[in-house]
Amino acid sequence: MVTRIMKKLFLLFFIINQTKSELNIPIIVTTWKFENSTIGAWGVLKEGGSSLDAIEKGASICEEQQCDGTVGFGGSPDENGETTLDALLMNGKTMNVGAVGALRRIKRAISVARHVLEYTKHSILVGELATQFAVQMGFEEENLTTKHSKKLWMDWHNADHCQPNFWMDVTPNPSYFCGPYQPNQNSEDERRKMIKGDKYNHDTIGMVAIDKNGDIAAGTSTNGAKYKIPGRVGDSPIPGAGAYADNSVGAATATGDGDVMLRFLPSFLAVEEMRRGALPTEAAQISIKRIAKYYPNFMGAVVALRKDGKYGAACHGLGGMPFPFVVQDISMDHHKVELIDCL
């Protein structure tokens, strides 16, 4: 009797492992050419670690290394010259989220997001009060300004007269002058004419991962848009916008013009399209096209990962450049950088 049960258990174990090995998991996919983060995250997955740990590790590396100056401290100063951080972690097994927006004076934004996820019943904490939370959780308070970010801000403020900026329909004319500004009283038509797409250099790290147990996670970390109006929170810490994960389908993450993109919840849409049967590439394309229909000049990309380890991406408005992303899965000896031409 005992041997028969043992045999059955062995068979079951064999079948489960067989099915798993046919899947391309574990896997990590990272936006842009953030190879070091991918290597770090893969190290966690390879050792049997969780997708959440892998993403926290990978995004932390970018935060420390100030990837492209657009993740972590010392980049993208706001109108006051301060760097603030947005980050998100989503657990696709529990559908739990931890995120921080406009986090001040704390370098490790992704780990603060992890603490929101693990130690609170909330999903998003913002600004000065998110800093208070982080300090309570044992994070060190530090100045996020560096020589580089100070120079960026000085040039923007003094030499470039606060150009570009994110204001519209205010006095003095924000296309020529610095603030403070007052609202104008223009008609809806006049206001619409003023909306134009500005190009900013911003590369958020977005990561989607599946671990050996098939648990899926997604996350982001960024210092947001350069010269943003203080208090601005972008798409990156918004669940469904910056990233989304659901164990029963897959995950997605987005990068680009966050103010516009978050209006369409592109990561949520990509996951839902995969749920309806779209391939990952198709799902990412549908998200991108939805935004482009309303904002033909927007710049951005979406990466989608299906629960079986199939992945794809789509992008828009990168000035003729393809969108790079990095992948490592169980079938590869080494991570690879893929390039995708924009729609």
Ligand code: SD4
């Ligand atoms: C933001 N979406 O704050 C971010 C920036 C970004 O690639 O993704 N850049 O708008």
